[in-house]
Amino acid sequence: MEEISTKVLVIGGGPGGYVTAIRAGQLALPTIVVEEAKLGGTCLNVGCIPSKALIHVAEAFHHAKAQEKGASPFGLSVASPTLDFGKTIGWKDGIVGRLTNGVAGLLRKHKVRAIAGKAELIDGKSCVVRTADGDKRIHAEHIVLATGSAPVEVPALPFGGPVISSTEALALDTVPATLVVVGAGYIGLELGMAYAKLGSKVTVVEAADRILPVWDPELTAPVAKRLKQLGVEVLTATTAHALSDDQRALVVRQSGSVDTLAIAADKVLVAVGRTPRTQGFGLEKLDLTLQGRFIAIDDQCTTSMRNVWAVGDVTGEPMLAHRAMAQGEMVAEIIAGEKRSFDKTAIAAVCFTDPEIVSVGLLPDQAKAQGFDIVTGNFPFLANGRAMSQDDEAGFVRIVARADNHLVLGIQAVGMGVAELSSAFALALEMGAVLEDIAGTIHAHPTRGEAFQEAALGALGHALHI
Amino acid sequence: MAIRIIKLPDIGEGVAEAEVVEWHVKPGQEIGEDDLLAAVMTDKATVEIPSPVGGTVIELGGEVGSVMAVGSKLVAIETEAAGSKIEAVEDASKAAPAAAPVEKPAPVAERPKAPTAEKPKAAMPAKVSRPSPEPVFGMPLAAQAKPVASPAVRGRAREAGVDLRQIRGTGPAGRVTHQDLDAFMASGAVPVVSSRTPKREGVEQIKIVGLRRRIAEKMAESTRKIAHFAYVEEVDMTALEELRAHLNKRHPDRPKLTVLPFIVRALTHALREFPQMNALYDDDAEVVSRYAAAHVGIAAQTPNGLMVPVLAHAETLNLWQTAQEIRRLAEAARDGTAKRDELSGSTITISSLGDLGGIVSTPVINRPEVAIVGINKMAIRPVWQDDRFVPRKIMNLSSSFDHRVVDGHDAASFIRAIKERLELPATLFIEA
Numbered sequence: 036m037e038e039i040s041t042k043v044l045v046i047g048g049g050p051g052g053y054v055t056a057i058r059a060g061q062l063a064l065p066t067i068v069v070e071e072a073k074l075g076g077t078c079l080n081v082g083c084i085p086s087k088a089l090i091h092v093a094e095a096f097h098h099a100k101a102q103e104k105g106a107s108p109f110g111l112s113v114a115s116p117t118l119d120f121g122k123t124i125g126w127k128d129g130i131v132g133r134l135t136n137g138v139a140g141l142l143r144k145h146k147v148r149a150i151a152g153k154a155e156l157i158d159g160k161s162c163v164v165r166t167a168d169g170d171k172r173i174h175a176e177h178i179v180l181a182t183g184s185a186p187v188e189v190p191a192l193p194f195g196g197p198v199i200s201s202t203e204a205l206a207l208d209t210v211p212a213t214l215v216v217v218g219a220g221y222i223g224l225e226l227g228m229a230y231a232k233l234g235s236k237v238t239v240v241e242a243a244d245r246i247l248p249v250w251d252p253e254l255t256a257p258v259a260k261r262l263k264q265l266g267v268e269v270l271t272a273t274t275a276h277a278l279s280d281d282q283r284a285l286v287v288r289q290s291g292s293v294d295t296l297a298i299a300a301d302k303v304l305v306a307v308g309r310t311p312r313t314q315g316f317g318l319e320k321l322d323l324t325l326q327g328r329f330i331a332i333d334d335q336c337t338t339s340m341r342n343v344w345a346v347g348d349v350t351g352e353p354m355l356a357h358r359a360m361a362q363g364e365m366v367a368e369i370i371a372g373e374k375r376s377f378d379k380t381a382i383a384a385v386c387f388t389d390p391e392i393v394s395v396g397l398l399p400d401q402a403k404a405q406g407f408d409i410v411t412g413n414f415p416f417l418a419n420g421r422a423m424s425q426d427d428e429a430g431f432v433r434i435v436a437r438a439d440n441h442l443v444l445g446i447q448a449v450g451m452g453v454a455e456l457s458s459a460f461a462l463a464l465e466m467g468a469v470l471e472d473i474a475g476t477i478h479a480h481p482t483r484g485e486a487f488q489e490a491a492l493g494a495l496g497h498a499l500h501i
Numbered sequence: 502m503a504i505r506i507i508k509l510p511d512i513g514e515g516v517a518e519a520e521v522v523e524w525h526v527k528p529g530q531e532i533g534e535d536d537l538l539a540a541v542m543t544d545k546a547t548v549e550i551p552s553p554v555g556g557t558v559i560e561l562g563g564e565v566g567s568v569m570a571v572g573s574k575l576v577a578i579e580t581e582a583a584g585s586k587i588e589a590v591e592d593a594s595k596a597a598p599a600a601a602p603v604e605k606p607a608p609v610a611e612r613p614k615a616p617t618a619e620k621p622k623a624a625m626p627a628k629v630s631r632p633s634p635e636p637v638f639g640m641p642l643a644a645q646a647k648p649v650a651s652p653a654v655r656g657r658a659r660e661a662g663v664d665l666r667q668i669r670g671t672g673p674a675g676r677v678t679h680q681d682l683d684a685f686m687a688s689g690a691v692p693v694v695s696s697r698t699p700k701r702e703g704v705e706q707i708k709i710v711g712l713r714r715r716i717a718e719k720m721a722e723s724t725r726k727i728a729h730f731a732y733v734e735e736v737d738m739t740a741l742e743e744l745r746a747h748l749n750k751r752h753p754d755r756p757k758l759t760v761l762p763f764i765v766r767a768l769t770h771a772l773r774e775f776p777q778m779n780a781l782y783d784d785d786a787e788v789v790s791r792y793a794a795a796h797v798g799i800a801a802q803t804p805n806g807l808m809v810p811v812l813a814h815a816e817t818l819n820l821w822q823t824a825q826e827i828r829r830l831a832e833a834a835r836d837g838t839a840k841r842d843e844l845s846g847s848t849i850t851i852s853s854l855g856d857l858g859g860i861v862s863t864p865v866i867n868r869p870e871v872a873i874v875g876i877n878k879m880a881i882r883p884v885w886q887d888d889r890f891v892p893r894k895i896m897n898l899s900s901s902f903d904h905r906v907v908d909g910h911d912a913a914s915f916i917r918a919i920k921e922r923l924e925l926p927a928t929l930f931i932e933a
Contacts, residue, residue, distance in 0.1 A: 374659045380647065442649060442674035467649035469673040 044175035049076020051347025051359030052181030058367035060145025088127040097232035156317035184309040184348035211301035219246040223306035381464035396445030412494025427451040556580035728904040762823035771918035798847030875899040
């Protein structure tokens with residue numbers, strides 16, 4: 036068996052793992068990253084990136100279809116648009132390929148060795164990797180666990196046949212005529228809306244009493260409205276039971292009802308959450324302290340074992356690529372001897388539904404629950420020139436600040452393209468902005484960002500354009 | 502313009518004075534008719550006093566915590582009515598039917614707020630500008646334990662080993678700037694080693710008002726007047742615990758029995774033999790009144806402080822009725838819905854600290870009662886039986902008696918009577 040020694044061993048080549056490895060390489064630490072599938076992890080291969088590609092195509096097709104019907108208010112019409120879905124998937128795969136190759140190139144550039152294979156931990160200092168050309172034993176001073184997460188399976192609806200996870204939903208051969216989405220979280224709604232725009236008859240089944248239950252109803256209302264306009268049926272307070280006997284429908288039951296209901300489904304997309312990957316690679320041998328299902332870490336991403344680190348989804352919520360990357364960067368720097376800790380104020384959450392939702396920091400109710408006396412400001416896109424000129428005025432920007440010193444505690448937005456505002460929102464929170472800072476910053480006209488400034492002005496009691 | 506003096510109205514039978522626990526208005530404030538002026542507390546009831554007139558408040562009759570006699574000046578209000586310089590005197594009870602006392606037993610302790618702490622809603626500056634040059638500091642909140650500083654400042658501080666919480670930021674909302682950090686380091690501040698806990702400074706003054714003050718007064722009076730003596734005895738609860746477990750298993754549908762209902766039962770039985778313990782001592786009149794009924798006070802901790810809801814006629818209740826009534830009373834005391842007669846009239850009191858309980862306690866007698874029985878924590882202890890140690894469930898009873906009217910021998914005999922019943926639980930159910 037080939038024996039290799041290194042300073043840093045990263046297990047998992049997703050955003051958490053590859054960023055750890057790149058940064059470690061930049062800091063001249065001998066580094067190896069092991070990935071059993073493809074570099075880029077969930078995010079690049081079967082998550083963030085391919086779903087955005089599919090959403091973009093769905094959006095373009097939907098617009099063209101709308102114009103075909105002469106519904107365009109500005110007089111554009113097109114003749115029966117069609118979509119070659121095979122080509123769509125090919126285009127998406129092309130993007131994924133470019134990005135994963137890019138990751139491989141970056142690792143090479145920083146002299147990180149990437150090994151394709153399945154790692155099995157031996158102890159806190161070594162592992163065996165089973166590769167196509169034999170087993171390799173790797174000894175490392177530091178091990179960084181970046182094994183990510185996997186879609187949660189519903190016991191009554193095991194994946195297989197018509198029951199698919201988000202992974203399969205991004206690689207279908209054809210657009211299903213009928214699609215039932217189980218779970219009205221961000222993954223289910225992003226994909227459900229995309230397929231509705233691509234032509235599927237979509238039904239969303241959610242156990243809670245509303246969609247996107249992690250956010251307040253005010254913030255999610257524009258999405259609920261758009262779902263309705265798209266003809267997506269949303270069944271809240273409803274649980275999925277099983278496939279029908281002929282495998283062509285999903286049987287559900289609404290809470291409080293004794294009768295079940297069968298919904299025709301060529302495909303059933305189960306998107307009820309993600310679970311950390313803590314099994315199947317010898318982690319039990321390390322006997323690390325867990326926090327619930329996740330590996331317990333402190334503010335430096337150290338685990339309960341010395342020189343074993345963990346980053347990304349395997350360490351808990353929020354399971355977001357940008358959090359994993361920030362953790363990975365920090366861990367590499369700590370290993371290199373720098374003084375760092377994860378002291379971030381804000382991690383933006385973005386939901387690429389139509390319209391998009393951004394949330395950074397505290398929601399109004401969360402701020403109140405933490406004992407803050409708050410003021411809020413809310414500016415609708417209805418009164419924003421850029422939104423009007425883009426023919427999509429749904430949504431608003433909302434700011435939550437302390438009433439006493441105006442420190443901004445949270446910023447939320449819902450509307451077309453607001454994902455791009457997340458950088459400004461996060462920067463404001465990270466810099467410790469007060470309402471006057473945002474109100475006093477000139478925001479370019481005409482942009483949707485003006486709503487951000489106006490929301491701050493609104494919280495101060497004198498919005499200009501409403 | 503006229504000045505109207507609003508007097509503290511007669512807010513209940515036999516109430517001669519009340520304590521102001523919260524002001525809803527402050528001098529200079531304009532108010533409307535029926536707006537609430539203040540919350541005042543009488544014996545365990547809080548009453549909201551509305552204003553009979555509208556106008557501008559010009560003076561308050563006292564501060565939070567001051568005790569006012571009925572009929573004394575509560576507030577002075579300048580009204581727009583004609584007749585200048587006339588000092589009309591107004592009784593607030595003539596205001597609106599809303600003046601009827603709101604029976605709200607003692608949920609007041611959490612409410613008192615010094616008027617200064619009340620943030621005016623108009624705290625927002627009316628124009629966009631940097632906040633006043635003197636930085637506005639928010640109330641320190643646990644939630645905002647993190648210092649406000651940009652990532653660059655945080656990074657520099659970490660490299661220099663400086664704990665940002667030690668720096669008073671001069672930026673808006675107390676934000677620590679690069680200049681603040683420079684000044685702090687230039688001042689020769691010793692970099693904080695991360696393992697050292699920063700010094701804690703500051704004194705928090707808490708005004709003792711409302712229920713807390715009543716508790717303070719009662720406790721002080723009890724220890725001042727009563728010649729307390731404590732008596733501690735241990736009780737072997739093993740047999741009773743077996744019975745209790747059996748009953749709970751057999752009747753899963755009934756309220757779960759704790760030890761308390763058994764002790765209440767043992768107590769009420771023992772009181773038949775020792776009526777001198779179930780008594781109130783009026784030390785002014787020098788009369789001891791022995792009661793036939795056992796009205797057992799159960800000392801309970803509530804969010805606002807100690808309260809003693811009363812199990813009236815405990816001698817008539819079976820175990821489950823006792824359990825249910827104790828639970829109901831404790832909840833009512835906790836959420837402030839207990840009625841006044843449920844909080845008074847006890848003839849003897851049981852004090853239990855539940856899972857805490859300790860080994861020994863010296864409970865303070867609920868004057869004018871003459872005895873209080875405290876329950877300590879039950880624990881498995883080795884007990885010498887025959888020729889070996891055996892594990893037994895042992896619990897102490899720590900009691901206090903008023904030595905002015907109860908002798909030590911009687912007290913010891915009384916506790917033994919309770920102990921015997923608890924150790925041989927069958928006797929609890931024999932009407933001897």
